[in-house]
Amino acid sequence: MSYDTIIVGGGAAAYSAAIYAARYNLKTLIVEKDFGGETLLAGVIHNWPGAGKDGIDGFELMKKMKDQAESTGVEIVSGEASLVSMKKHCVKVKVGKKEFVSMTLILCVGMEHRKLGLDHEDDLKGNGVHSCATCDGPLYKGKKVAVVGGGDSAVKSANQLLDMGAAQVYMIVREDNLERAEPANLDELKARKDVTYVYENEIVELKGDKKLSGVVLRVEFEGNKDLEIDGLFVEIGSVPRDDLPKQLGVKFDERGQINVDPYTMATNVDGVFAAGDVTNGAAGFKQIVTASAQGAIAATSAYKDTKEHAGFCTLHVRSNKK
Ligand SMILES: Cc1cc2nc3c(=O)[nH]c(=O)nc-3n(C[C@H](O)[C@H](O)[C@H](O)COP(=O)(O)OP(=O)(O)OC[C@H]3O[C@@H](n4cnc5c(N)ncnc54)[C@H](O)[C@@H]3O)c2cc1C
Known part of the structure; x- marks a missing residue:
């Protein structure tokens, strides 16, 4: 199956990227290993704008984000994404036995506990x-x-x-x-x-x-x-998940975070963007609001990228999504 963008992750960065990507009419797939990401561990979130003075439970917030992404027509598969092949603007990932092709990839894979x-x-x-x-x-x-x-x-x-x-x-x-x-x-x-x-x-x-x-x-x-x-x-911190980014040849900074251009969330690999805790964007400030913002920027860049490089990926069947 072929997509305009594949978003890897099931947290705030991924759902936010998906909501934006869908509104750009990109045919979008989310691959999520686990629903909700780190926000599920956070209890009540008091600093999410709009949550009100009592805050919002992390699970509830993620459920709402995921529901909103799904309501826009984004497809979601559960499982761990790994790389099959990567050429310029043409990436093939595997989830279990299924393979998916995309012109762009947005890595929102977060961090794991130390x-x-x-x-x-x-x-x-x-x-x-x-x-x-x-x-x-x-x-x-x-x-x-x-x-x-x-x-x-x-x-x-x-x-x-x-x-x-x-x-x-x-x-x-x-x-x-x-x-x-x-x-x-x-x-x-x-x-x-x-x-x-x-x-x-x-x-x-x-x-x-x-x-x-x-x-x-x-x-x-x-x-x-x-x-x-x-x-x-x-609770001694976390380290960015690097399995899939390494397979893609993505570059990291000295703290092991994916190096991104903060204006576009582009990595060093053509067509590959990253957002959220796994990156060094937002000056390393790792919060739900910054992960969501980065997801939105990454989706916008992926949209521009698919327009600029239409036809590069012969495996890619142009989206019919309107
Ligand atoms: C205890 C605690 C309390 C916190 N409290 C707050 C707070 O009050 N306010 C606040 O703003 N922030 C808080 N945070 C931080 C916030 O949770 C993170 O900044 C946010 O979750 C980052 O979102 P993310 O999408 O980048 O990554 P994550 O939420 O970590 O999501 C990463 C996702 O990627 C998936 N994934 C990884 N590898 C793969 C793969 N190969 N294939 C498919 N899926 C994959 C994971 O399963 C997961 O779903 C807290 C964090 C913790 C741990």
Whole structure:
């Protein structure tokens, strides 16, 4: 099957790009591995313009975006996209056994969570070690948990865990402050009493066989390196997903983000654009609103590209979409 643009991703950048692409009458396909992307982990979003003073739940926001994209006639397939072949303005991707051809590609593949890199971390994943407070926080009602990380996601996660009924949250932070967090989220956390701040410290060992029973700290805290907890939420940042971009020959910056022209979201590969958290656009400011804006710009550039290079891709059957 042949498209004017294929959008890879199932988050804010992808849905926004799809809504714009469809309004440019581009025959558009979204390939999404998972619905909703990172926004599903974000809980209530208070900084999405128009959400009102109570904000909007991340799941609900993504559902609305996806529904809007689908209502414009965009096709969606579930699965992981990988590259089959790439010539100028003629890209073939595979999802399972199906192949799809397109004149342009918009990469909205986001980032994946960083791990602590400690022994047994993978074994304890889901058994005391987590990376999503929204998903797994309810398991820790009345229990002691720790959040490791010093950014906004860590602070938001701690607030969520307390909202969900955690009895005590330890914030384990490498730095001596949490000033990288959004001030409103940090103020909310600082106003709570069941939070213990463990600054300038790190986790060096995870304890527990089949289930996490505690962690060992690098530096003693209140006279002890052992900290007994029921659950640990790892919020130490993310790294851009690079499998498909690498297959395409896309160039990255020194932080592993896709290098884009911020005015067009074009990558170094003809006909390939990128948007959202995976890029270094918006000066690396990774939010739903910036991902959505980048998706809109990428779709506009893809539209111009298909007009300029019509006929380049002999595999491409011109769209009948009106
Ligand atoms: C805990 C937390 C709280 C946050 N809170 C806020 C907040 O309050 N406000 C805010 O604005 N932002 C917040 N963010 C950031 C926000 O979620 C991200 O900026 C946003 O999700 C980026 O969207 P994206 O589309 O670029 O990437 P993502 O949302 O990560 O989506 C990437 C998508 O690509 C898919 N994918 C990857 N590879 C492939 C492939 N090969 N084939 C097919 N699909 C693929 C994935 O399955 C996923 O669906 C928060 C993030 C976290 C983790």
